[in-house]
Amino acid sequence: MTDKIQAIRGMHDILPQQTPRWQLVETVLRKLMATYGYAEIRLPIVERTELFRRSIGEVTDIVEKEMYTFDDRNGDSLTLRPEGTAGCVRACLEHGLLHNQVHRLWYVGPMFRHERPQKGRYRQFHQLGVEAYGMPGPDIDAELILLTRRIWRELGISEALELQLNSLGSLDERLAYRHHLVDYFGHYRERLDEDSRRRLETNPLRILDSKHPALHEIIEGAPVLKDFLGEQSNSHLQGLMEMLDAAGICFAVNPRLVRGLDYYSQTVFEWVSPRLGAQGTVCAGGRYDGLVEQLGGKPTHAIGFALGMERLITLLDEETEEASGRAHCYMICAGARAEREGALLAERLRDAIPHLKLIVNCGGGSFKSQFRRADKSNADYALILGDDEVSNQAVGIKSLRRDEDQVVVAQAELVSHLRTVLTL
C-alpha cells in the first residue's frame, strides 16, 4: 500500500463507462468539421519551449508558472504543449502552408498546464482546436461561431451555453488603451488588492475582470476599450454582429472579456455555461492576426478557438442518457469441448458478418453464471454451446430481451439465421 502508484495529480483516467460519451463527441466533431470543409492536422505534443514563450507571451501565467518544461538529452528545452495554436502555426510555417493560401484546420488532443486541479480544470486536459488562416473576416469569424453553435445543437446542449463577444482592437489600439488603463489604475494603487497590483504590471486588462468587490467602483470608472477602437476595428465588430443577428444567434457584448493569451486581437469570443461553476468557459477563441508574423512568417490573417472536451462532456453528462455500446450476441460455452469449438465458431461468424459484435464467454462457469454474464453484457441474444449442441453441430439461440422461443439452429445455418434476426 505504501508504494502504491497512482495517477499524476490532475491527470485522469477516462474509464470504460465514460468512453462512449467521448466517442460520441469525437464522432460529432469529426463529422461537423468535414461538413464545413475543415481538414484535420495532427501535431506533436512536445515542442521547443521557445515556441510557447514567443507566442503565448512571456508574462502570462501559462508561461511563467504552468508549463511542463524539461531538458531533452541534448540540452534543448522542451515543453508539453499548454495549448494548440502555437504548434499549429509552427507546423504551417514549417511546411509552407501559409503562402497566400487559405486553410481551415482542426485537431484534438491533450494539453498540459500545471495548475491547481479543480472541477473542469485538469493538468492534462483535452481540447478541440480549430484554426482558419488567410481570411481577414468578419465572415470567417462568423463561420467559426456558427460552427460552434452547430456543435451544441448536434449534442443537444444549446440551452446550457451563452455566447459573449468583444473586440480587442488592433495591437496598436490595445497598447494605447493599456497605457491609459495603467495610468488610471495607477492613481488608485493604494486601493487595489494584491492580485490587481501585480496585474498592473503583467496584464492590466485583467483587472477589469476582477471579482474583488472593493474594486467594483474603480472598475466602473475605468476607461473603456471600445473608445480606443478605430474605424476599422469598429466596423469589423459591427459586421460580425450583423451576421450573428442575421443567423439568429444570441450574444452579449462583454467589454470586459479579455483573453489570457497575448496573441489575440480584434474579435474574441467565449461560450460560457453557468452550470460549470467557476470553470464555466467551454469554448473560447479569437483572432490572432499578428502571431504568424511574430513567429517568423509573413503577416497572415488568422482566427481560431479551443474547446474544452472535459467541460463539454460534463455538460453532456447532465443533459443526455448514456449510450451503451451493447453486443449483439454472448456465446455461452459449457464444457471443454464447447470452449474449444466455441472460439473457432465465433471466428467463423466474425469472418462472415463483419459488423457482428460478439462476446465469447471465457473463464468457464456454470450455465447459470454464464447466462448471468450474458444478461449483464446487455447482449440481445445468447448463443448456447453445450455438449449436446457440439455433438449435433448445432447452436441454441435465446433472446435475452424479447419474449421469443429458444431455438436450435444447425451451425451451417447460423450465419444466415443471425443475419435475419439481427438485421445485419
Add this chain to the structure above:
RNA sequence: GUGGCUAUAGCUCAACUGGUUAGAGCGCUGGUUUGUGGUACCAGAGGUUGUGGGUUCGAGCCCCAUUAGCCACCCCA
C-alpha cells in the same frame, strides 16, 4: 501558487461523547435448479479506515505531517 472542506469494501454510505473480532445496500462469486439470465431466497469473497508519525490503558474518531479529491481565489478550455 493562496484559503476552506473532505478521505471507511469495486461503488454509495453507517459506526452514539475515543471502548470488544469496523457494518449495510448495490456490485462480484457460488448455490437453491449437477443445461438457462432478468425477480426471489441462501451463502461466500472483498478493509493495515488514503499514507506516515504522535497522544492514550485503548484511535476510524483527537493532534501533526504527507498524498489525493472537492469548493472558492488566481488562471483558463
